[in-house]
Each structure stands twice: as C-alpha cells, then as structure tokens.
Amino acid sequence: MILVFGGNGQLGQELTRASAARATPLVGLCHAEADIADHGAVSSAINRHGPSLVVNAAAYTKVDLAETEIEVVRQANEVGPAAIADACAAAGVPLIHISTDYVFDGSKRGPYVEGDPIAPINNYGRSKAAGERAVREKTSLHVIIRTSWVYGEFGQNFLKTMLRLAATRDELRVVADQRGCPTSTSDLAGAILRIAPQLLGGGKIWGTYHFVGAGVTTWHEFASRIVAAQAPLTGRAPRVTAITTAEFPTPARRPMNSELDCSLFERVFGFRGRPWTEETDRITRALASAAVKREPHVA
Numbered sequence: 001m002i003l004v005f006g007g008n009g010q011l012g013q014e015l016t017r018a019s020a021a022r023a024t025p026l027v028g029l030c031h032a033e034a035d036i037a038d039h040g041a042v043s044s045a046i047n048r049h050g051p052s053l054v055v056n057a058a059a060y061t062k063v064d065l066a067e068t069e070i071e072v073v074r075q076a077n078e079v080g081p082a083a084i085a086d087a088c089a090a091a092g093v094p095l096i097h098i099s100t101d102y103v104f105d106g107s108k109r110g111p112y113v114e115g116d117p118i119a120p121i122n123n124y125g126r127s128k129a130a131g132e133r134a135v136r137e138k139t140s141l142h143v144i145i146r147t148s149w150v151y152g153e154f155g156q157n158f159l160k161t162m163l164r165l166a167a168t169r170d171e172l173r174v175v176a177d178q179r180g181c182p183t184s185t186s187d188l189a190g191a192i193l194r195i196a197p198q199l200l201g202g203g204k205i206w207g208t209y210h211f212v213g214a215g216v217t218t219w220h221e222f223a224s225r226i227v228a229a230q231a232p233l234t235g236r237a238p239r240v241t242a243i244t245t246a247e248f249p250t251p252a253r254r255p256m257n258s259e260l261d262c263s264l265f266e267r268v269f270g271f272r273g274r275p276w277t278e279e280t281d282r283i284t285r286a287l288a289s290a291a292v293k294r295e296p297h298v299a
C-alpha cells in the first residue's frame with residue numbers, strides 16, 4: 001500500500017484517481033488528517049497504515065506569498081519532509097519526495113541536470129532545497145523527483161487560471177521570456193506509480209531525478225496553446241499578448257530558465273514524460289467541455 005501525504009493537492013488527488021484506475025492500493029491523507037510538520041502525526045500515520053512506500057506530495061506552493069509567510073513555508077517544505085523522512089527511516093519504508101525546478105537560479109543556458117549546483121532565488125525555492133537536504137540526510141531509501149510548471153484537472157494551476165481569464169477577457173498578457181517544461185499531474189502521478197514497483201523490487205535506484213513533460217516552452221506559448229484548445233468548445237478567442245518579466249513584477253523572482261533534463265530518469269526507469277502540448281490539449285478540452293456543460297449559455 002502507498003501512503004500519500006498532501007492527498008488533497010493537485011498531485012495528491014491525481015495519485016488517488018490514477019491508483020484507483022490501476023487498482024493500486026493507495027491512501028491519501030489531507031492536511032487536516034496529517035500535518036507533515038507534526039512528527040507524531042506523521043509517525044502514527046505510517047504506523048497505522050503500514051505502507052510499503054510513502055509519497056510526499058504535500059508542500060506550500062504559493063510562490064509569491066512564500067516571500068512573507070516564512071515560518072509556515074519552512075514548516076511545510078523543510079520541517080515536514082524532515083519529519084516524513086525520519087519516520088520512514090525508522091519504519092524502513094522508502095520515500096518518494098517531490099521537489100521543484102525552482103531550486104535552480106535559471107541562469108544556465110541549457111537544460112539543468114541533477115548534478116548542477118542549486119541556487120534558489122526565492123523563498124519557496126530555498127525552502128524546497130532545504131527539504132531535499134533533509135530527506136537526503138535522514139533516509140537513504142529516497143527518490144527525490146524534481147518537476148516543474150505542474151497543471152491538471154484538480155486544484156489551482158496556470159492552465160485553470162488561463163481558462164478562467166479566457167472566459168471573460170479579450171486580451172491575456174502573458175510573460176514570454178521565462179522558459180520551462182509544463183508537467184501534467186496525470187503524467188507525474190503515472191510516473192510515480194510506474195516506478196513504485198521498481199523501488200520496491202530492490203534495485204539500487206535511490207537518488208535525485210528530474211521528471212517533466214517532454215518539450216520546453218514559455219508561459220506565453222503555454223497560454224496560447226490553452227486558449228487555442230478551448231476556443232472551439234467555448235467560442236472564446238481572446239488575444240494572447242507576449243510581455244516581459246519586467247512588465248509583470250511579482251513579489252518572488254522566478255528563474256528565467258527552468259528547463260530540466262530528464263535523461264537520467266529515462267535511463268534508469270525506461271520511460272519519459274508525455275509531450276506538454278498533447279497533455280495541455282487533452283486537459284484543456286476536458287475542463288472546457290465540462291464548463292460548457294455546466295453553463296451552456298457561456299459558449
């Protein structure tokens with residue numbers, strides 16, 4: 001059985017759905033059921049459920065608010081992973097911990113590999129880097145998966161924001177000078193469930209990996225793809241205007257280049273992420289057609 005912390009997040013909910021489709025036993029615990037920063041709550045959840053594998057999908061992910069909510073962020077992204085890794089080590093259970101492209105500063109010209117030096121430029125990235133360190137220190141039976149630009153049908157994400165704005169605005173102004181790899185939660189959840197048996201099979205494949213959707217893009221191109229995919233269903237075709245990061249100041253700085261190289265993951269586990277374009281089209285159509293069914297007068 002797989003035990004998931006952060007069961008109510010975008011990835012957590014997708015893991016629940018994907019495990020049901022594959023008949024893989026999985027229990028997801030939401031924040032109210034287990035605060036990962038509470039060592040006792042984490043240990044007792046692991047002892048109660050007796051999992052063969054733990055997945056930490058819990059995190060504080062509001063990148064701009066993370067600049068000021070320093071202690072809440074530290075509890076979720078550093079103290080929490082440390083508590084989970086500690087409890088996993090005590091129980092002899094392997095851990096998959098999810099991390100982020102934002103541990104890098106974005107100054108590299110090409111895609112980042114796992115061994116590149118980390119140098120986060122915002123507090124979210126610093127807290128996630130500290131979480132990675134804690135996991136490595138506390139348990140050798142870990143796989144850390146760095147992913148990026150996560151979107152899907154559940155929770156809050158960029159794709160859903162673009163759909164909401166496309167429904168009411170005639171122009172969307174979107175940053176075109178940050179590069180990265182959109183990753184669907186269904187692709188990521190599928191990857192986690194696919195590698196689980198390999199981890200439990202005793203292969204010496206512990207360590208840090210990058211896993212993202214195939215292809216690299218900008219937020220502007222990502223938004224344009226979303227708008228184009230929803231237009232035939234909603235009848236809405238707002239203009240998508242490219243702007244610079246300087247024209248859209250945010251409390252937290254973002255890396256200009258977030259591209260992650262996934263060849264190590266592919267070599268070890270034998271597969272790679274699906275193209276972001278296909279996943280974006282599929283998920284946009286699913287969400288847009290559900291919205292049109294709910295509110296047919298909008299189309």
Ligand SMILES: NC(=O)c1ccc[n+]([C@@H]2O[C@H](COP(=O)([O-])OP(=O)(O)OC[C@H]3O[C@@H](n4cnc5c(N)ncnc54)[C@H](OP(=O)(O)O)[C@@H]3O)[C@@H](O)[C@H]2O)c1
Binds near residue numbers: 008012056076098
């Ligand atoms: N979203 C992205 O674009 C992105 C990019 C790169 C990497 N990642 C990583 O991918 C993983 C999954 O992210 P996601 O997008 O699924 O995040 P999400 O939708 O924000 O979900 C995170 C979940 O963690 C829960 N949580 C927060 N603090 C907690 C605590 N102290 N104890 C227990 N649960 C807590 C939240 O519950 P409440 O809301 O109730 O607090 C929420 O349900 C995270 O590790 C994230 O850092 C995400």
